[in-house]
Amino acid sequence: MPRNSTILPVLLMAVCWSSALGAEESRFTQTHSRSQYVHWIDLYDANDRVIDPAAETAAPYSPQYTCGRCHDYAAIAGGHHFNAIHKKVAPGRPGEPWIWTDQRTGTQLPLSYRGWPGTYDPGALGISSRDFVLKFGRHLPGGGPGESLPDASEGVAKQPEASKETKASNDKPSKAAAEARRWKLSGLLNVDCMICHTNGNGYSQEAWWTQIQRENFAWASSAAIGLGTVEGDVSKLPDDFDPAKAAADSPQKLPATRYARERINGEKKVFFDVVRKPDNNACYYCHSTHLAGAHAPAAWTLDEDVHLRAGFTCADCHSNGIDHHTVRSFEGEEHPSGERVETLSCRGCHLGEGQGGGRMGAPKPLHQGLPPLHFEKLACTTCHCGPEISKEAGLLQTSLAHGLGLPSHETAEIPPGIAAPVMLRDGEMLYPHRMVWPAxxxxxxxxxxxxxxxxxxxxxxxxxxxxxxxxxxxxxxxxxxxxxxxxxxxxxxxxxxxxxxxxxxxxxxxxxxxxxxxxxxxxxxxxxxxxxxxxxxxxxxxxxxxxxxxxxxxxxxxxxxxxxxxxxxxRPYAWKFGHDVRPARLALGANGCYDCHTLDAPLFTSTVAAMGQAPDEAPPAQAMYQLAGYDKMKLDAWALSFLSRTAFKYFGYGAMGVVALVLLAYLVQGVAGLASFGRRR
Amino acid sequence: MSVASIPILAAMNSGEIFRQALPYVLLGVALIVALDLAVSFVYRGNPSPRSKWNWWDVLVYLGTLGSVGVLGFTSLAAVVRDGVLGGWSLFVHMFGAGAFTAVLPLLALSWAHANRAELRPAGGQSSPPKFCGISKLMFWLILACGFVVTMTMLVSMLPIFGSDGQHTLLDIHRYSGLAVVVAAVLHLYGVAAQQVGLR
Known part of the structure; x- marks a missing residue:
């Protein structure tokens, strides 16, 4: 009995403990499987009410409440692609800015909420989050400024001092008030999960942009994924429009959504063809580049990134957890989650610096004959990334700056002019950059x-x-x-x-x-x-x-x-880039030392001319070595020393042959002497 | 005391280990010289007779000392100061290396016979030896390490060794180069000791 009296409480405690463990459940759902979950799900609107998709007209589905049913929307919305507007977020390594381009005024203004030096905070210029969405929504994934209402305060970008002062002027309060009313009509532009997680090519970014241009923010997700059709145009509604008071037959009404019947099952659930790891196609919509200008090679002559050719996806390296802090994969990156991400950078994965590397079968490059000093002076990207360096920096177009991915009839070199590659130093290391001149x-x-x-x-x-x-x-x-x-x-x-x-x-x-x-x-x-x-x-x-x-x-x-x-x-704003990676045989230096160590090596002498929209016959131009801050005399001295390098090698081997023979002769003589000495004794 | 608190053991790369070790090596050389000087002064006897140097000997020796001096100064000063050898220091080092590569075979051909080891006095020898024992030993060290230090760089210029091999070659280059510098200093000391009658 005494024995039982001891065991019983222990058992009870164990049961309670296991129950307590079992009770540690998440509000959110996971399968913990590598297989893809089939998403036949209910739709929810922006008020968290179930949508009847079979109804003649229905509310647009809200990713926040539909996807957020099972997935932590708040965590996702704090991820890298959505959090720039949150001032508490660390700015991270400077990247590509949003460039406010207006050919009517010759403007090309690098903007960023992240406070990167050389960029301007949109708020400080009186560019509201709504202005931002209407200007750049074509390549915004939702969230961030799309959910930043004028009266939002916690964690959201505060109006900088400059714009606070202007609030005293007559028009600013009215603009804010008008925008508040329009936000109520347009709804929020939620993070659209399907913009990245659609399987295949079923997501139309063009439809997304069309709805944003119509100020149909809340309807954009439904239209873009082709769940149904959206009829109506918030931009045509007056600021003071009240949907509750609108007559049924009035031409002025909020847009209506008609869901596609074939996407709805008998339980009024809707099929979402979801893929966990985004397809490259989704990334490319915002992260494509296109070489422009008279000397640009034809697109079909260029290969894509060598990693993609090898079967990788962008998300293999630029991966993230549910917090959506997508790894940017540069050396020294500190991930907000605290996870170590060295092995997702070039050096970490290929050279094994940090945690070991070799992930996904990454080969360790030999770099035969390349003195190790180069790895202290050059980033991997300097030799392996981007378009090959020529006598002049090339003209580049990007998705974010030039709206690539949307159909266009433009054939001319549309602004902003972005130069690439431009070699600049960060500390001692030389990196390829893209560069834009503010106008x-x-x-x-x-x-x-x-x-x-x-x-x-x-x-x-x-x-x-x-x-x-x-x-x-x-x-x-x-x-x-x-x-x-x-x-x-x-x-x-x-x-x-x-x-x-x-x-x-x-x-x-x-x-x-x-x-x-x-x-x-x-x-x-x-x-x-x-x-x-x-x-x-x-x-x-x-x-x-x-x-x-x-x-x-x-x-x-x-x-x-x-x-x-x-x-x-x-002064120009420049940001580092890491793609497209060229194969080893097309890397700078693959042909030997003379790729760089000659008097006219493009790595140092390629010129970069400033590009703006103003007519300027002689814009300031600089050579790469000037921009990178190298001593030309030193570069030339090195280049000249390489002229006799081959001769020196022959001379060196000859000289060392003589030394080796002398050493060998006296070694043999010494050994023979020792042997003779031993015999005599 | 943990290992991490000893800088030379805590250093993570071979370049840093070399940098940490360098002062100790140079201090060791200074101590050896000081100790030998002290011993030489205390137990000073009659200096051994030495053959005189001809102009060619002087020229080759100056060439060797000069090139080793340039190589040693440019590399060791840069390593102590910056941790790495680069820029103009490396440029000058490279030209010093050219001179050293040229002078080393001349040194070998001119001085090897005079520096051979003799287990007993050769019968019927007419002239006294040019160098004392320490100088002879250092000569062969200069020759052997000079060969290694030069070959490591010549081989590294060929597209044979990858990054790991290059690092190994660089490490061998560092330490054999340091050995050449130390040997040259001790050789100079031996020669100087001969000149002032300490040997």
Whole structure:
């Protein structure tokens, strides 16, 4: 009995303990299987109510409440692709900014909520989160600014000082109030899980963007995945529209969703073809690049990243857990989860630095004949990534900056001009970068230049600049037609009456020269006039309006004249990149030392010219070595020393052959002497 | 005391280990010289007769000392200062290496006979030896380590060894180079001791 009295409580405690363990359940669901769960699920709307998809018109489904039923939406929404607007989040390594490009004003303004040096906080420029969504929603995955209402406070970007001051002005409060009303009509732009987790090609980013442009934020997810059709356009509704008071037959009403019957089963559940690990196609929509410019190779002559050719997916390295803190895979990355992620970087995986590497069968490169010093000076990406370096940095288009992925009729080199690869040093290491030069109208107060709100600039200058749709800023600024009197002056009475195509080459050149000269004058006149216009919207009374473009700053020097000067605000913004990775045989240095150690090696001498939208015949240009801060004399000295390297090798082996023979001869002599000495004794 | 608290043992890469070890080696050389000097002064006897150097001997010796001096200074100073050898230091080091590569076979051909080891006085020898024992030993050390230090760099220029092999070659280069510097210093000390009559 005493024995039982001991065992019983222990058993009871064990049962309670196991029950307690069993009770540790998550609100969220997991299968813990590598097989894909088949998603026949109920739809929920933005008010967390079940949707009847068979109804004639129904509410759009809300990813927050539909996917969030089983998955931790709050955690997901704090992930890397959605959290930039949260000021508590560490900025991380500077990456590609959002570039506010407006050809009507020649603006290309790098923006980021992350506070990367060289970028501007949208809030500080009076760009609201709604403005941001309407400008960049084409490549936003939802969440972030799409869920950042004007009155949101906790953890969300606060209005910076600059815009706080402007709140005192007459129009700002009304804009905020109007936006609050419009948010109520458009709904939130939730994180759309299916934008990445759709299996196959069933997700239409074009439909997503169309709905955003119509301000149908809450409807975008339903339309993009093809769950149904959306009829209606919030952008056409007035700010004060009240859906509750709208008459049933009124043309003014909120959009209606009609779900596709074939996607609904008998239990009114809807099929979502979900894939756990996003397909490359989903990543490529936002992370594609395209070489542009006259010297760009044809796209079909280029290979994709060597890892993808080997069968990898983007998400194999750029992976994440439910927190969606996608690993960026650069050396030294500190993951917010605290997990060690060295093996997902080039060095970690291929060279085994850190936790060991070799994941997914990563080969360890031999780098035969390459002195180890190079690994202390060059990032892996310097030799292995991006387009091959030529005499001039190439012109690159990206999804985020140029809207790649959406159908377009544009064939010209549309702004912003992004140069790549540009070799810059971070500490001692050389990395390939992409580079963009800010172009904006701003105000200079003291030594500080800050951009003015791009929309306000457009309103203030549109009558002066008059850039027609489809005409580039530069072309519009220099567009001139010679008067008959001017033609006469150039070509003489008779020849001025001849049609342009009948002119001689010499005459054509004369006319072109005159047009260019008039174009330059025209630009200067328009620039001076626009800067004068901007005096009306410059908020600081002590500030002067300026225009920044292609590494140069312009300001008024008289009533109708402008002058240029240098300023840090005109410096380019650059960010490192890691793709596409070229195979070893196409890496820099694969052909030997002379790939880099020659006097005219493109790695150091390739030139990078500033690119803006303003007409500039001689934009500032620099060689890579200047941008990277290398000593040219040292580079040249090294290059020259390599001229005799092969001869030195032969000489060295010959010399060492002599030394070896002497050593061998005296060693043999010594051994023989020792043997002789031993015998004599 | 844990291993981690001893810098040389806590160093994670061979370059850092070399950097940590360098002062101890140089201090060791200084101690050897100081100790030998002290012993030599205390037990000073009659100096052994030595053959005189000709102009060629002097020229080769200056060439060797000069090139080893340049190589030693550029590398050791850079390693102590920066931890790595790079930039202009490496550039000058490379030219010093060229000179050393040229002078080493000359040194071998010119001095090997005079530095051979003799187990007993050769019968009928007419001229006294040029070098004392320590100098002879250091000569052969300079020659052997000089061969290794040069070959490690020559071989590393060929597309044969990968990164691991390159690191191994670099390590061998470091230590054999240090051995050449130490041997050259001790050789110079031996020669100097001969000149002032301590040997």
């Amino acid at each position: 904006f109208w701003g105000q200079k107060a003291g030594e500080v230049i800050t951009p003015l709100n791009p929309d306000a600039v457009y309103e203030a200058t549109r009558k002066t600049l008059r850039v027609r749709r489809g005409t580039g800023f530069s072309a519009a600024m220099t567009e001139v037609r010679l008067t008959s009197a001017e033609k006469k002056e150039i070509l003489g009475d008779e020849r001025s009456k001849v049609k342009d195509d009948q002119l001689t080459e010499e005459e054509k050149a004369k006319v072109a020269e005159a047009v260019a000269a008039r174009g330059r004058d025209n630009w200067r006149e328009k620039l001076a006039a626009a800067l004068t216009d901007l005096k009306k919207i410059v908020t600081d009374p002590s500030a002067e309006p300026v225009f920044v473009s292609a590494g140069t700053v312009y300001r008024l020097s008289g009533e109708k004249s402008v002058e240029v000067f240098d300023h840090a605000a005109a």
